[in-house]
Amino acid sequence: MRARKAVFTDGIKTILGVGHGSLAKVLPVLLFGAAMTPAVIMAIIASMFEVIGDVLPGHADYYQVVSIVLIIFAALVAPELLCPDRRNGVISLYLVRPLTTTDYVIARWLAFFSITLLLVYSGQAVLLASLILSADEPLDYLKDNWKDIPRILAAGLLVAIFITTLPLAISAFTNRRAIAAAVVIGLFIISSATAGILTECDEGHNDDRFGNCEPLTGDSAKWYSLVDIGRVPTNVNNMIFDVEEEGERSRITAELPRFVPIAWYVLLSGGLATVLWWRYRKLSA
Amino acid sequence: MVPVFWLSMRQLTGRWRVILITLLAALPVGLAVIVHFAASDDESFDENFIDVLLDGMLVAGIMPIVTMALSTASFGNELEDRALSFLTLRPIARWRIAIPKLLASIAISGPLLIASGVIAALLGFDGSVKAAVAVGVAVLVGVIAYAAIFTWAGLVTSRPLVFALIYVFLWEGVISSFINGVNYLSIRGYTLGIMHGINESEFQVLSERAIEFPAAIVGAVAVTLVFTFLGVRRLRRMDVP
Amino acid sequence: MTTTTEEPINEPVPAQPVIDVRSVSKWFGNVVAVNDVTLQVFPGITGLLGPNGAGKTTILHLMAGLASCSDGSVTILGEPVRDNPAMYQRVGVMSEHEAVYGFYTGRQFVEFAARMQNLKPVKEPVDRAIEMVALADAQDRAVGTYSRGMRQRIRLAAAMVHDPDVLILDEPLNGTDPRQRIEFHETMVRIAEQGKTILISSHILEEVETLATRILLMVSGKLAAAGDFRAIRAKLDEQAYKVRVVTDSPRAMAAALVGMEEVDSVSVGPEEGELIALSRNVNALQLSIPRLAQEHGIRLLRVEPMDESLESIFSYVVER
Numbered sequence: 001m002r003a004r005k006a007v008f009t010d011g012i013k014t015i016l017g018v019g020h021g022s023l024a025k026v027l028p029v030l031l032f033g034a035a036m037t038p039a040v041i042m043a044i045i046a047s048m049f050e051v052i053g054d055v056l057p058g059h060a061d062y063y064q065v066v067s068i069v070l071i072i073f074a075a076l077v078a079p080e081l082l083c084p085d086r087r088n089g090v091i092s093l094y095l096v097r098p099l100t101t102t103d104y105v106i107a108r109w110l111a112f113f114s115i116t117l118l119l120v121y122s123g124q125a126v127l128l129a130s131l132i133l134s135a136d137e138p139l140d141y142l143k144d145n146w147k148d149i150p151r152i153l154a155a156g157l158l159v160a161i162f163i164t165t166l167p168l169a170i171s172a173f174t175n176r177r178a179i180a181a182a183v184v185i186g187l188f189i190i191s192s193a194t195a196g197i198l199t200e201c202d203e204g205h206n207d208d209r210f211g212n213c214e215p216l217t218g219d220s221a222k223w224y225s226l227v228d229i230g231r232v233p234t235n236v237n238n239m240i241f242d243v244e245e246e247g248e249r250s251r252i253t254a255e256l257p258r259f260v261p262i263a264w265y266v267l268l269s270g271g272l273a274t275v276l277w278w279r280y281r282k283l284s285a
Numbered sequence: 286m287v288p289v290f291w292l293s294m295r296q297l298t299g300r301w302r303v304i305l306i307t308l309l310a311a312l313p314v315g316l317a318v319i320v321h322f323a324a325s326d327d328e329s330f331d332e333n334f335i336d337v338l339l340d341g342m343l344v345a346g347i348m349p350i351v352t353m354a355l356s357t358a359s360f361g362n363e364l365e366d367r368a369l370s371f372l373t374l375r376p377i378a379r380w381r382i383a384i385p386k387l388l389a390s391i392a393i394s395g396p397l398l399i400a401s402g403v404i405a406a407l408l409g410f411d412g413s414v415k416a417a418v419a420v421g422v423a424v425l426v427g428v429i430a431y432a433a434i435f436t437w438a439g440l441v442t443s444r445p446l447v448f449a450l451i452y453v454f455l456w457e458g459v460i461s462s463f464i465n466g467v468n469y470l471s472i473r474g475y476t477l478g479i480m481h482g483i484n485e486s487e488f489q490v491l492s493e494r495a496i497e498f499p500a501a502i503v504g505a506v507a508v509t510l511v512f513t514f515l516g517v518r519r520l521r522r523m524d525v526p
Numbered sequence: 527m528t529t530t531t532e533e534p535i536n537e538p539v540p541a542q543p544v545i546d547v548r549s550v551s552k553w554f555g556n557v558v559a560v561n562d563v564t565l566q567v568f569p570g571i572t573g574l575l576g577p578n579g580a581g582k583t584t585i586l587h588l589m590a591g592l593a594s595c596s597d598g599s600v601t602i603l604g605e606p607v608r609d610n611p612a613m614y615q616r617v618g619v620m621s622e623h624e625a626v627y628g629f630y631t632g633r634q635f636v637e638f639a640a641r642m643q644n645l646k647p648v649k650e651p652v653d654r655a656i657e658m659v660a661l662a663d664a665q666d667r668a669v670g671t672y673s674r675g676m677r678q679r680i681r682l683a684a685a686m687v688h689d690p691d692v693l694i695l696d697e698p699l700n701g702t703d704p705r706q707r708i709e710f711h712e713t714m715v716r717i718a719e720q721g722k723t724i725l726i727s728s729h730i731l732e733e734v735e736t737l738a739t740r741i742l743l744m745v746s747g748k749l750a751a752a753g754d755f756r757a758i759r760a761k762l763d764e765q766a767y768k769v770r771v772v773t774d775s776p777r778a779m780a781a782a783l784v785g786m787e788e789v790d791s792v793s794v795g796p797e798e799g800e801l802i803a804l805s806r807n808v809n810a811l812q813l814s815i816p817r818l819a820q821e822h823g824i825r826l827l828r829v830e831p832m833d834e835s836l837e838s839i840f841s842y843v844v845e846r
Contacts, residue, residue, distance in 0.1 A: 368625035
């Protein structure tokens with residue numbers, strides 16, 4: 001137990017840059033700031049103009065707004081947790097303690113998950129607090145919108161699980177941080193662009209000659225929309241908040257049976273977690 | 286210079302790395318095949334092809350990511366392993382170490398990315414050689430310029446990837462979409478400017494965001510020369526661990 | 527020669543230094559790694575010693591031109607070391623870091639070093655260097671498969687392939703077994719006999735003691751002592767010498783020794799019949815002991831100085 005806690009604590013310190021150079025400390029602060037900034041801006045606008053709901057992005061849209069920050073955070077931090085230990089041969093030092101590779105992976109995963117969850121929740125917490133406090137009747141606002149709280153908690157949890165598991169699984173396959181980070185970023189960007197080509201059409205040319213805008217891949221487009229890795233947690237987030245985003249891709253994804261995005265999320269998250277575990281078991285064998 | 290070049294080629298071409306880069310480079314080609322056979326003659330598909338596939342995927346995504354991964358590792362790996370002294374403790378000028386390292390990362394990433402862009406352009410523009418040449422030249426210039434910046438970054442910071450990601454996604458991605466003038470200080474801007482400049486008719490959709498062709502050429506050359514010079518200077522002056 | 531804590535202990539040296547370090551300091555932020563060090567290295571084998579954190583690797587990096595001095599200057603063979611790559615035609619350096627290009631075979635690794643040194647042809651120097659480190663049998667194996675000691679040796683071969691006039695070696699004996707150390711010793715002596723200059727940094731005091739004709743002792747970023755270690759010891763006049771005396775009548779001997787002016791103190795040693803005498807005049811003491819033994823009818827079994835070793839010098843200077 002102590003050994004697992006030590007690995008967990010070391011993971012937290014690595015993420016926050018404790019015991020490392022100044023850049024390692026500045027980066028988490030910058031990323032936290034970047035994740036909080038949209039919430040702060042929305043909070044200021046909401047408090048000054050009493051504008052909420054449909055006009056500004058709300059809790060349901062928050063993840064999408066900060067997704068680029070979360071992706072960069074994941075790409076930069078996850079490799080730091082796993083790659084240097086393997087590169088420097090430190091893994092064997094861990095395993096001569098009462099610690100298995102499963103313990104090691106779980107402890108590292110929990111460390112990253114804790115900080116990611118904090119990152120995801122902190123912005124939502126700021127937004128919620130400001131909306132409550134800026135309302136004419138804060139208690140009434142809370143009474144009318146109390147369902148947002150469990151939704152925020154659930155959606156944040158699911159987003160954090162995905163953002164944690166994917167980059168760690170990728171980092172398990174290379175000793176070089178740069179390669180792991182590049183693959184994580186590349187996966188998000190390229191899957192988004194790929195899904196874009198396969199599902200979208202240019203609405204500016206939606207004219208009567210062609211009727212409704214039809215994707216390149218026809219009816220299969222809704223299945224190809226799942227290729228966009230970055231939207232996997234977004235789709236689940238939208239289902240939790242029971243909203244439909246504007247945009248062609250959301251419209252196409254909404255054509256899928258409701259269980260499909262959830263099943264895809266579970267398959268990906270569970271599959272990646274299994275891959276991560278399996279990879280470290282293989283390393284210790 | 287030749288021994289350093291081949292050493293760098295060896296260092297950067299691990300089996301899985303080459304497979305990964307090849308797959309990434311093949312992706313625009315694969316999608317271009319789909320677009321080529323599935324698209325109608327509606328020019329909206331051409332615009333989508335340029336916007337999403339060539340710009341969004343290749344120029345803004347795959348090209349900087351591949352170059353980033355290779356060029357930051359040119360010196361980054363040796364600095365991390367504390368093996369750089371093995372190269373610097375030799376009677377050769379520092380530029381004879383820096384230039385081959387830069388050339389090696391270009392030699393690995395360049396041909397694959399150029400081929401990817403050229404083939405995708407040929408498929409997407411129904412065999413138009415002019416379009417293919419425009420894309421090929423633009424990608425070549427982009428790869429060289431990115432390689433120069435990221436090789437320098439690998440020397441000046443222990444976290445070149447942070448710098449690279451901030452530059453590519455924040456500066457070239459987010460800020461340039463709000464402030465148009467940033468395209469004059471962006472490799473993505475130079476790449477698109479060259480593409481549009483060589484073939485204005487087929488890349489008309491870029492006319493609003495592409496910078497002028499002479500500015501793109503001058504910018505790309507200046508960035509390459511300046512950051513190559515800075516890299517050599519850094520190698521001369523730094524304390525080698 | 528004064529032996530205050532601020533001045534290094536020096537003994538007279540020949541005229542022309544090969545490596546000349548003048549008033550060199552190096553700081554990293556608030557940490558002063560090397561503090562106003564002046565030293566010279568001459569042809570032959572010189573050992574650089576010091577506890578962890580003494581600044582040995584930093585001063586070696588400064589000498590090798592890998593780092594810039596915050597203050598002062600370093601020259602090798604009269605030429606500045608910094609920003610002077612041509613100097614490496616005559617200088618070979620082996621750093622303490624064990625990183626190698628694991629995908630190269632041993633031979634390819636040394637060939638790469640030879641090509642980087644602009645050697646033409648490459649085959650003979652490479653053969654010679656590999657032979658010198660006794661790795662001919664393993665030269666076609668990937669360096670990544672080598673043991674730690676083998677990696678040290680192939681790195682040494684790469685540092686020596688161009689037959690440099692000056693060799694700077696940082697911890698070259700790390701990971702080597704006793705037989706390899708003997709071979710290394712013989713190789714270094716052979717090179718030194720050709721008039722070359724070798725500077726070795728090592729923690730293995732016994733090896734440096736037998737190998738080096740001169741030592742440089744660094745403590746806390748400063749040069750604490752320089753020269754032949756026996757001469758250095760002689761100059762540590764404030765520190766009494768310890769002499770072990772084993773007799774068949776330790777009490778009688780102790781009484782006789784205590785009466786001597788040259789003897790500061792006498793204590794009983796752990797062995798039977800053993801006495802430890804402290805004296806500032808070891809020569810006089812060693813002449814007196816047989817006389818005393820004869821006068822008092824005591825049988826002497828053993829008389830030996832206890833701190834005529836580099837280890838005792840090292841310990842004493844580090845602690846002072």
